[in-house]
Amino acid sequence: MLLEVQNISKSFGGVKAIQDFSLTADKGDIVGIIGPNGAGKTTTFNVISGIYRADQGKVFLDGKDITNMEQHQITREGISRTFQNIRLFKGLNVMENVMCAFDPRANYSIFDGLLPTPRRFAEEKRGRKICEHNLEVVGLKKYANEKPESLPYGLQRRLEIARALTCQPKVLLLDEPAAGLNPTEVKELTELIGRLCSELGFAVLLIEHRLELVMGISHKIYVLNFGKTIAVGTPDEVRSNPEVIEAYLGEEDAEC
Numbered sequence: 001m002l003l004e005v006q007n008i009s010k011s012f013g014g015v016k017a018i019q020d021f022s023l024t025a026d027k028g029d030i031v032g033i034i035g036p037n038g039a040g041k042t043t044t045f046n047v048i049s050g051i052y053r054a055d056q057g058k059v060f061l062d063g064k065d066i067t068n069m070e071q072h073q074i075t076r077e078g079i080s081r082t083f084q085n086i087r088l089f090k091g092l093n094v095m096e097n098v099m100c101a102f103d104p105r106a107n108y109s110i111f112d113g114l115l116p117t118p119r120r121f122a123e124e125k126r127g128r129k130i131c132e133h134n135l136e137v138v139g140l141k142k143y144a145n146e147k148p149e150s151l152p153y154g155l156q157r158r159l160e161i162a163r164a165l166t167c168q169p170k171v172l173l174l175d176e177p178a179a180g181l182n183p184t185e186v187k188e189l190t191e192l193i194g195r196l197c198s199e200l201g202f203a204v205l206l207i208e209h210r211l212e213l214v215m216g217i218s219h220k221i222y223v224l225n226f227g228k229t230i231a232v233g234t235p236d237e238v239r240s241n242p243e244v245i246e247a248y249l250g251e252e253d254a255e256c
């Protein structure tokens, strides 16, 4: 199993944000996480990606225990993410925003960092190639020199995804990637996520309020409510689960 989250719990004071949460995802899987506001969805991402330490439970990536690793180590192990609120660097152009995520993995010493050594140039060239490729993959190559804030919202979301790809993830966590997008952008984003997942072979965990996206694309869906998992299954199973309908989907039934 590529990603295994085992019985994670996390509280903030008296608030049990997630309780005994478990999840599995394999290569090529798109796994949706849904639930009402405050259900604990983002907390699961924050624990998996190392922003928060779990009070209990474990996270394994490719069989390796990453539970207590620091964020940057977890990224290096192969988990990268985007955030609910777009987080791009305004002073940098599109290419530079993606380059920030490039991690020179070759023997890159402090001298290579400080001095214009051949090894540094070679690494920078390799990084630029990878980033150009990732911009192309998400359809942003022609915007490489633009400032991100000049792009429509949908393209800014793609830029975040290109940056996450540059970390060479085994698991990509997308936190509400469709927030603020119009219906055409949502459709294009859905296609992009599906294509990336099947072509690049990683797993995607997707938190999303836009049910047409998450129901249309996920192989498996976890439904949370008040920190507890109330259902796990295919989109059809989840849609017809009475507890889910009562807790979450009822009011949005028309949208499903």
Ligand SMILES: Nc1ncnc2c1ncn2[C@@H]1O[C@H](COP(=O)(O)OP(=O)(O)OP(=O)(O)O)[C@@H](O)[C@H]1O
Residues within 6 Å of the ligand: 012, 015, 016, 017, 035, 036, 037, 038, 039, 040, 041, 042, 043, 044
């Ligand atoms: N850093 C924090 N400090 C205190 N409470 C927190 C913190 N992060 C999350 N919580 C609380 O934990 C609970 C779960 O929050 P979380 O953000 O995980 O929910 P969510 O399902 O992602 O909600 P939304 O859909 O609104 O983003 C909420 O009650 C929230 O207020």
